[in-house]
Amino acid sequence: MMMMMEWKWYLWFIRMAVMLLVLERCSWCTTDACLEHERIALLHLKPFFNYGNQLQSWVEVKGSDCCKWERVECNTTTRRLIQLSLNSTKWEDNMEYVMDNRNLNAWYLNASMFLPFEELKRLYLSGNVIGGSLENEDGTQLRLTNLEVLDLSGNLFRNNTISFLQGLSSLKSLTLYGNDL
Template sequence: MMMMEWKWLRFIRMAVMLLVLEGRRWCTTDACLEHERIALLHLKPFFNYGNQLQSWVEVKGSDCCKWERVECNTTTRRLIQLSLNSTKWEFNVEYWYLNASMFLPFEELRSLYLSENAIAGCIENEGRAFNFPLVTSFIITLFSPLLICNY
């Protein structure tokens, strides 16, 4: 009788281990991180001229790694490249200042393309502007989690 109890106990322990392992697999996702998806949606109004960002939808759990102009790390599912260039293609567009802190949620962001958007400079959190020449194109490249505005 004692031997039978040990077999059941072993069986139950194995079943629990399998359930735990399967549960971990069910809880993981191949989608982008939710806070990065939300941060992209905060950027959308500034770069969605002509409704160019149609794939950027406000559906919880939507995989922003599959959105147009977005590239993610295939392992971490974090955003690594954002190509928002040429979204403001109209003539007579007023130059504006970009709030650089809007890119802070993207911890692995390495490349940020913003050319042809009539951006006059970057604004820090305090609101102080960094001016660079009013040109129709520039590229900001991130080599660290800190945003560096190059011109």
Template sequence: MEPKPLWILLTALVFFSGGWFGTEGCLEQERIALLQLKSNFFSDPFSLLDWVDVKGSDCCRWERVECNITSRRVIGLDLNFTRQGQGDVLYGYHNVDVPYGYLNVSLFLPFQELKSLTLSGNQIGDFVDNPVSLSAAFSKLEILGLRGDNFDGNIFSS
């Protein structure tokens, strides 16, 4: 093999692997924020199993997380039916054993590039009263899925 084709092959391998030592994965503050979301709100023991607090765990590879391939920032979260006991919502009735959830918007502040968020089927009743506005937390949001949640009409004024 001539040196020139070998150099092209090595360059391509480095480029597509993310550098000489590979990528570092998702941003640390976003990984920590995802773990806080999981522990503070999304409690179904059968959901988000790969969201683990292990050094070097790449949250861009976790289920239900989508990242920008260049910036490694979280751009999408699909959190359908991730609160414990929410399967009943699928059938159209509220499980009386599981209270409505109140979501803290400030937990989403680290996701500065978030474009898509699906929270459907988690029986969210409202957001926690917070000095952080919905527009500040979701400034880049293009898609918000809330089907099967229990917001009243006030969320749309926010």
């Protein structure tokens, strides 16, 4: 009877050791990819910032690691998006034409598309011919509480369209040159 209990204890110990070894080596058991809802939010942004197919790495493959996509940077620990560099992705080839005809090609950006990125610290949107305020779809102010750097240079903002800045309480650096201010 004692020998049987020792044998069961030994088998249990071996199973636990093997399971721990598998978990340690198992790449699919851990979360090394970006969060799924942030990946989906990036894919919703893609059509607005993919002029000339610049965002080829942004693919609609479930489980694709958006932290490895071009123009995206994530926190290495939390895997949350912390930087988004979408500068000059909208009208790069037509920028001279747009600057000469400033009101013809301006577009309005629904800022609520950035809300899933709760840890976003740096957002670069320069040179994209954005012509309206960065308010949410419902008209409320943009609330990115961790945003520290915002580059909106080279767009078509006017004096009356920058009221959204009031909702950016952590902002340390704001670039607005090259607008209609």
